[in-house]
Amino acid sequence: MTTTVVTNIGSLVTNDPALGEGPLGLIKDAAVVFDSTGTGTGKITWVGPATHAPAADTAYDARGRAAIPGFVDSHSHLVFAGDRTQEFNARMSGKPYTAGGIRTTVAATRAASDADLDANVRRYVSEALRQGTTTIETKSGYGLTPHDEARALRIAAAHTPETTYLGAHIVAPEYADDPAAYVELVTGPMLEACAPYARWVDVFCERGAFDGDQAREILTAGQKRGLIPRVHANQLGHGPGVQLAVELGAASADHCTHLTQADVDALAGSGTVATLLPGAEFSTKAEYPDARRLLDAGATVALSTDCNPGSSFTTSVPFCIAVAVRDMGMTPDEAVHAATLGGAKALRRADVGRISPGARADLALLDAPSHVHLAYRPGVPLVSAVWRGGVPELV
Incomplete structure (x- = not known):
């Protein structure tokens, strides 16, 4: 030594x-x-x-x-294949963002080899490191079968210990007419296949994805297998995600764009971190979350990239800091704190940040x-x- x-x-x-x-x-x-x-x-x-x-x-x-x-990026989606340039181009021309574009990445990811997926994760982790990110969380969610979700987490675990099971990203295309059966898959065979490679369980609790009852069922099933909850919450509109995250003692509620005063108070009175992801709002031309409101209420705030191919294709925490300062009411000190120690708290890590x-x-x-x-x-x-x-x- x-x-x-x-x-x-x-x-x-x-x-x-x-x-x-x-x-x-x-x-x-x-x-x-x-x-x-x-x-x-x-x-x-x-x-x-x-x-x-x-x-x-x-x-x-x-x-x-x-x-x-070193920055602590507590929210990313790095295990994927394919490209959604056309979707981004259309959105920048006036088409609104919905969760449906995820299906495009699901098809490409299922078709990709393990070697190609691993190379992609390695590339983005390296890209983030060059911009100062030394701890990164990443999720599954672009396979949506027990085999593809498990291999995504196995590949991710070779690059970071902060891996999240997100079988509940959207309802898999083949279950579009029977979402209840898909929830059974996510809470049953898929969870069993994925739990050995994951630390966290997540759900996209949003219109077009999973409602509050479905999200609770998925998160509690994950808890029974020893996984700690985190929630995609209140990104596209008001909904039950933040309250559910606090109720279940989730480590974080992520996005937090559309909050009632009750949501803000719940976060401020809990150990659940509000993780803000301005890259998503930047890339979808959506309303930014109000960081000032959360900070003034006493909530713990993290700032992360949400790197994914559809709605926030950036690994740059410095970019997110600049946007948060300009458009979300954060001071430079608060933004740097949120991107370092805030992210560590969202991952329940005392050794980083x-x-x-x-x-x-x-x-x-x-x-x-x-x-x-x-x-x-x-x-x-x-x-x-x-x-x-x-x-x-x-x-």
Whole structure:
């Protein structure tokens, strides 16, 4: 095991108020020391002023640049094949978004080989890493048969431990006339095939997908198999998704675009994280969620990409930060916090999303003097170095 010190950090976001200023725990002229095992399990051992940094085996000079925790993207759909460019083009020409386009990706994904699906996941995880994402969740949901859902999760599990069973993405095309039978499949043989490869269970609780009663049945079946719920909730309109997520103790309610005051109060009074996904609204020309309303109420907010081929084909957390600041009422500090520690809370992870002793050594260095530049300079590739678990992935 070796140790590394990253020194001369102009501005360091720790997300630990005990270490620095404000909710972000900001430290000026900082240094970080971490172990590096070479296996991605390195831990942070020291954080503080650069002038007080202990000696280490190797040193990296940040040259006054800002550093932040690696982004935690707690919502993505990376196991898919095919392309929906024509759908996007039509939507940008005035056609409204509905959940039905998912069927196009289902057909392509079922026809793809394991090798092709694995290559796609590897590509998008690598793409996200280059933009500072060191922890990523991803879901099944484009197979919709026991075999195809299980293989999607098996492939995903080779790239991340944060895998989510989403057999309840939409009703499979062959069950269009008998959704009750599909729910039986999702809660029975499909769940049994998928549970060994998943940590989470999710459902698209929305018109055109699954109603509240169906969603409850699916999520509780998953809980009985040891999976933790998360819910696609209140994206396309008002509905029961948020209340159901809180009722079942879900880790997160994701989208949260259309909320009643009762929904906001429920989230604020619970441990369920409101995960906001502005890439979806950007790509569908829809109304953005009101982050300010949630934050002012005291809800915990996460910010993630929702990377998927139909409604949010981006792996860029910095892009989502810029949109959240411009259009969702978040300050730059709040957006960075939501994209790091907020995402960690949505995944119930205490080891990521922060730069403090004992955390996994996930660190992104920005070619900028402050984290505020992530919103201030939208579209600019500011991430210049990344360590994940103490391993230099982009240095």
